[in-house]
Amino acid sequence: MDPDNLDRQSDHDTVLACQIMSMPLRRLVRHALGLSEESMDLLTAVTDRLRTAEGALADPATLGEW
Template identity: 65%
Template sequence: MSTAVDLDLVRYRATDDVLACQISGKQLRRLVRTTVGLSDESIELLTQLSERLRTAEGALPDPAMI
């Protein structure tokens, strides 16, 4: 199992964080930026939670996941 949080953000600054900053929606940008550096396991948990929230709100499943 990998570390819960990758504290070496230097390697992310050039890629993930730059891409996250380009998201136009303020709330979505904030959500994405808080995930930078999380472990693969944590990202998977967030994805599962998002799917459950979509179901609870009656939203259609993400077509990319079908």
């Protein structure tokens, strides 16, 4: 693995994160930069649960019930 390539990727991610207009979302993305894949999966799972709790996503527990 090329450490220089990792630095370029990190710099690119930081530039993109800074372009996000929503301050809370920008802050969340900047805090998430550099996390391991396992931590990113956990963060995604937590955000899915929060969105479900707020009614922004269908509740997987009730999917298919009509």
